[in-house]
Amino acid sequence: MRSRWPTRPPSTWQNSLDALVARSRLIGEEESLGLFGGGNTSTKREVPDLLGQPQVILWVKGSGSNLKGCEARHFSPLRLEVVRRLTGRTHMSDEEMVAFLERCVVDPKAPRPSVETLLHAFLPERDVDHTHADAILSLANTDRGEALVRQVLGKHLLWIPYLQPGFALSKRVFEAYRRQPSAQGAVLQKHGLITWGPDGHTSYLRTIRYVSMAERFLARQRRRARWTVRAQAAQPRADATERLRHWVPVIRRVVSRQRKVCVTCWQTPEILAFVNTPRLLNAARLGPATPDHMLRTKRLPLIIERAGRSSGAVSADALARALERYAASHERYFLKYRRPGDVLQDPFPRVILLPEIGMLTTGHDLTQAAMVATIYRHAMTIIRDAESVERYTSVSERQAFGVEYWPLELYKLSLAPPEAELSREVGLLTGAAGGIGRGIAELLIDRGASLVVTDLRRRDVEALAEALNRRAGRRRALGVVMDVTDERSIERACDAALRTFGGIDFLVSNAGIATVASIDRLRRIEWERSLAVNATGHFLVAKAVVRWLRAQRLGGSLVFISSKNVTAPGKDFGAYSAAKAAETQLARVLAIENGEFNIRVNIVNPDGVFEGSGLWKSIATERARTYRLPPSELATFYQQRNLLKTRVMPSDVAEAVCFLISRRAAKTTGCLLTVDGGLREAFPR
Numbered sequence: 001m002r003s004r005w006p007t008r009p010p011s012t013w014q015n016s017l018d019a020l021v022a023r024s025r026l027i028g029e030e031e032s033l034g035l036f037g038g039g040n041t042s043t044k045r046e047v048p049d050l051l052g053q054p055q056v057i058l059w060v061k062g063s064g065s066n067l068k069g070c071e072a073r074h075f076s077p078l079r080l081e082v083v084r085r086l087t088g089r090t091h092m093s094d095e096e097m098v099a100f101l102e103r104c105v106v107d108p109k110a111p112r113p114s115v116e117t118l119l120h121a122f123l124p125e126r127d128v129d130h131t132h133a134d135a136i137l138s139l140a141n142t143d144r145g146e147a148l149v150r151q152v153l154g155k156h157l158l159w160i161p162y163l164q165p166g167f168a169l170s171k172r173v174f175e176a177y178r179r180q181p182s183a184q185g186a187v188l189q190k191h192g193l194i195t196w197g198p199d200g201h202t203s204y205l206r207t208i209r210y211v212s213m214a215e216r217f218l219a220r221q222r223r224r225a226r227w228t229v230r231a232q233a234a235q236p237r238a239d240a241t242e243r244l245r246h247w248v249p250v251i252r253r254v255v256s257r258q259r260k261v262c263v264t265c266w267q268t269p270e271i272l273a274f275v276n277t278p279r280l281l282n283a284a285r286l287g288p289a290t291p292d293h294m295l296r297t298k299r300l301p302l303i304i305e306r307a308g309r310s311s312g313a314v315s316a317d318a319l320a321r322a323l324e325r326y327a328a329s330h331e332r333y334f335l336k337y338r339r340p341g342d343v344l345q346d347p348f349p350r351v352i353l354l355p356e357i358g359m360l361t362t363g364h365d366l367t368q369a370a371m372v373a374t375i376y377r378h379a380m381t382i383i384r385d386a387e388s389v390e391r392y393t394s395v396s397e398r399q400a401f402g403v404e405y406w407p408l409e410l411y412k413l414s415l416a417p418p419e420a421e422l423s424r425e426v427g428l429l430t431g432a433a434g435g436i437g438r439g440i441a442e443l444l445i446d447r448g449a450s451l452v453v454t455d456l457r458r459r460d461v462e463a464l465a466e467a468l469n470r471r472a473g474r475r476r477a478l479g480v481v482m483d484v485t486d487e488r489s490i491e492r493a494c495d496a497a498l499r500t501f502g503g504i505d506f507l508v509s510n511a512g513i514a515t516v517a518s519i520d521r522l523r524r525i526e527w528e529r530s531l532a533v534n535a536t537g538h539f540l541v542a543k544a545v546v547r548w549l550r551a552q553r554l555g556g557s558l559v560f561i562s563s564k565n566v567t568a569p570g571k572d573f574g575a576y577s578a579a580k581a582a583e584t585q586l587a588r589v590l591a592i593e594n595g596e597f598n599i600r601v602n603i604v605n606p607d608g609v610f611e612g613s614g615l616w617k618s619i620a621t622e623r624a625r626t627y628r629l630p631p632s633e634l635a636t637f638y639q640q641r642n643l644l645k646t647r648v649m650p651s652d653v654a655e656a657v658c659f660l661i662s663r664r665a666a667k668t669t670g671c672l673l674t675v676d677g678g679l680r681e682a683f684p685r
């Protein structure tokens with residue numbers, strides 16, 4: 001690991017808080033030093049109080065924020081003198097500690113200080129950095145951890161046997177420091193590294209130096225253990241996708257028992273090399289690489305050993321039973337160690353390891369599932385490296401419970417914003433790049449849904465997915481090329497949904513084309529093309545999605561974007577109207593056939609939606625000719641012919657779609673909802 005410290009630090013780094021923020025960001029940049037809220041930093045500086053009297057402030061990272069990209073507002077300022085008086089105490093409960101520290105914070109708007117604040121406060125050194133560095137954990141999580149740390153990192157680091165973060169650990173580190181004030185840091189067994197120094201630069205460089213020493217040692221061990229060779233050869237089985245198609249709907253159904261989750265598949269060579277090595281899988285059964293990981297990954301992954309067998313591979317039912325056993329075992333673990341006030345968390349696994357297939361992770365959306373995967377990839381590295389030196393060890397079951405159900409750790413999760421109406425719902429949208437499609441996609445994303453957006457051109461769907469992810473501030477959209485008339489293409493899109501989100505909960509069948517010609521002049525090829533897209537296209541996509549929904553057994557919702565022309569056809573629109581009528585009838589039969597599976601099927605009939613519409617652009621001139629109008633007046637003509645004298649926008653259609661997908665329409669199926677400003681001749685009957 002290289003130092004990222006600039007040769008000439010900017011002058012703003014002179015200000016103590018800016019310097020701390022900058023240093024924390026440098027540490028946060030290194031994924032192998034800590035992830036998503038793991039690790040914390042601090043500095044102690046003298047600053048005048050409100051009345052101009054000198055006081056020493058400890059700035060420490062707030063609970064739940066990331067070092068990566070952190071800002072000044074993520075740090076808490078505490079009156080150090082008061083906090084340090086706690087060094088005289090022998091015991092302090094977590095509740096007392098939190099209440100005490102809250103009262104030491106001088107800024108009422110500051111976040112709650114880190115659970116490891118006392119560790120920083122007790123050490124007299126000015127700057128302190130605490131990380132969960134992978135390389136340090138590979139040494140500290142072995143049978144001979146202490147001896148290895150001495151041998152590899154030298155005598156300037158203190159060795160602190162495992163203790164749960166809090167008052168006692170802070171006191172232990174403080175006392176060890178007092179016995180050896182020349183120490184430059186400490187290794188916390190099965191937890192991480194602390195370094196300190198008279199200034200931030202020294203503390204930072206010590207972290208980098210010790211981590212680099214451990215990394216160089218581990219690289220040599222790794223070469224000896226030949227892991228790299230194994231990783232190069234690691235590929236998923238040829239029939240991995242076939243197996244996943246079978247398993248993932250069942251996995252998602254079972255792990256979604258409390259609330260729906262996203263299930264994401266990961267198949268990098270490193271992951272495969274890990275899951276294909278029985279020795280490493282056995283090590284993974286021992287527990288987390290650092291207790292902080294458990295907040296996202298739980299204590300243990302679920303390992304399905306028979307997943308990769310050529311004959312007698314695990315069936316979907318056996319997989320469901322394995323998931324149930326995992327949950328039952330987690331509940332037993334909870335009952336065994338629970339303390340008053342503890343509440344059972346979701347008992348299902350967050351990480352599922354499948355030899356020769358890969359790794360599945362779960363989360364309430366793709367961003368969270370990816371977070372779990374990132375943490376577990378680091379855990380894999382730590383376990384693998386520990387096993388190339390020694391036997392990997394982890395915290396005991398009781399110690400793990402202490403952190404997994406620690407209210408101070410669970411507090412970090414409570415900082416997440418409330419979930420939106422369609423959060424945890426995954427949808428497939430066809431014709432997403434058009435005017436109505438885009439409007440629907442945007443509103444679905446705003447309402448919290450995850451979305452596979454499909455259309456004919458790669459450029460369009462990828463740009464749209466990117467824009468939607470930016471809009472959401474999270475990864476919730478995936479752009480996939482799909483032709484609704486091509487079954488292979490539909491299958492590929494469904495596979496992408498399977499790998500990325502673990503399934504589909506709703507379909508918005510929107511793709512359509514329009515042809516304008518009176519029937520006596522309509523060419524057969526145009527008629528057939530309209531039927532292929534506007535009727536058969538809906539049939540093929542719905543068929544694939546309904547099969548999936550039935551296998552997943554979590555209910556579902558299908559919304560078909562039809563047309564006012566179904567109830568009130570217009571002239572010169574025969575090919576379009578006939579195909580749209582077929583689509584509508586298809587939707588109704590789907591509603592009849594799938595009610596027993598709690599799959600609702602509804603239809604939206606818009607009229608005259610011009611905004612951003614490629615469909616209208618292609619036919620506007622001819623449509624204008626039909627009504628004997630100049631093309632520029634067409635939009636006004638459509639507006640004037642409805643009862644509300646209003647223009648129908650993509651966002652209006654999107655609103656109807658969101659309503660029909662949502663639980664607000666839980667009792668509605670087989671319904672036709674008009675979004676046309678009110679057209680008497682098109683009233684549903």
Ligand SMILES: [Zn+2]
Pocket residue numbers: 039116130131132165191192292
């Ligand atoms: Zn820590």
